[in-house]
Amino acid sequence: MFRHALPLALPLSLSLLLMACGNGEPVQQAVRPAMVVQPLPAADAVDTFPGEVRARYEPELAFRIGGKVAKRLVEVGERVKKDQPLAELDPQDVRLQLEATRAQVAAAQANLKLVRAERDRYRTLLDRKLISESQYDNVENQYRAGEARLKQIKAEFNVASNQAGYTVLRASENGVIASRRAEVGQVVAAGQTVFTLAVEGEREVVISLPELGIDRLKVGQDVAVELWSLPGKRFPARIRELSPAADPQSRTFAARVAFARDKVPAELGQSARVFIRSKGEVPLSVPLSALTAEAGQPYVWVVDPTNSTLKRRPVRVGAYGEDRVPVLEGLSPDDWVVAAGVQVLREGQQVRPVDRANRAVKMVAKE
Known part of the structure; x- marks a missing residue:
């Protein structure tokens, strides 16, 4: 009987030995850092459109x-x-035409000289009463026709001469x-x-605007332009021209943005970005990396300032931008939102809030 009880007692003793080695307390997980940001107000929410620097005047020659x-x-x-x-x-054909017209001018001049002499002779005969008035009128008409013919041929010669220059x-x-x-x-x-x-002088930025929200833009609206060669520096500008019809292939509206300053270091063909400020219909915006979704419902992780724990906050968003997304409902300007690694977080998890420079963020609890 003792031999049968020995195999059962050995695992139990080992378990008691392992429990005796520990203090019986659960192992605490380290609090992980979480980069947090606050939603930007509508004044800082802008739409960004890529563009190309072009000349204001581009005649087709x-x-x-x-x-x-x-x-x-x-x-x-x-x-x-x-x-x-x-x-x-x-120029071969044009030169031949010019020579032909020149020859016609010479012929018309010779004919005019002949009919002029004929008219002078008939005038002398008419003065001597040797011919009738009708005979003289006939010669006079021939002279006038020759004069008109010469004017016509000279005009054709001038046209041919101009075409030779063309x-x-x-x-x-x-x-x-x-x-x-x-x-x-x-x-x-x-x-x-x-x-x-591309005529020297003023430079503009040509952009293509989507159909969505085109009614919110108008000629003369203030915008900002950033050149790829000068990142972080924005130049004041305005919408100078807005196409009334969409491009049949891209279904976008062409717009020309003029710089507000005369001297901007913009060269032809440079890439640029045009920033168009929203007009209040987007109350807040967060980085795209802060947004995640489950079952088609977008949400963000909000940090509770009292105990630094996470809470899932469903939100309603607008059209996605280049690096930010507008939040129409669900957030307030005082909220702190996790901006990175949101896919691995869980409800109620405690975190250590830090900013983009990895500095601790001090949160103030809402009253």
Whole structure:
């Protein structure tokens, strides 16, 4: 019987021995730090849109006549001066037309000289009463027709001469060649765009606005622009132009933002961000990293200032921004919200609140 009781007594004794080694108290988990932030007021909630720096005036340059491109004298990105030649058409056809018109002018001048002499002779005969009035009137009409014909041909010659000059495309202003749409050997029509010129002077930022909330924006509205080359520095600006119709492909509305200052270190083609301040319809906003969801219901973790424990707080949010999300309901400006690692937290968990610099945050309990 003793042999049967020995296997049962051994595990029990070992258990008693292990309990004797400890003090019987549960092991406490270390309080983990949690980075916390307070929701931003509506004055600090802004929408951000990417954009590109462009010139305010961008004329599309084209030949005034059609023809075959014989020379291209500039490249994209090259700075040009006013009246500088940019491209040339094959002038052969225009020169032939000019020579033909010149020959017609010479013929009209010779004909006018002949009918003038004829009229002078008939006038002498008329004075001597050797011809009738009707005969003289006939010669006088021939002279007037020859004179009108010469004026017509001279006008055509001037047109042909101008067209000979139109074979050279020149810059309308000082600026930079922004784009090229024709190559040597290509046949272009009159008015077909060959170059786009970015005129020197004012610079703007072109952005695309979504359909949602376009009615909240208007021409003249104040905004801020940040250049990627100067991070953290924002320049005051305003919406100068807003397209009345959406782009058929992207379904966005084009807008041009003009700088409020004359001297801004913005170069053509630079990337920029335009910040448009909300107008009070978004009371608060939190970082995107502070938001999580369960069963489609978004919520945040709020720290209780009395004991530094976590409470799940359901919220109603608006349209997501680039790094923040507007909170329409569920938070107050005095709340402290966990801004990172929200997926591994649990209800009632005690934390040690810290800021982004890992400094302890002192919370004041609400009265």
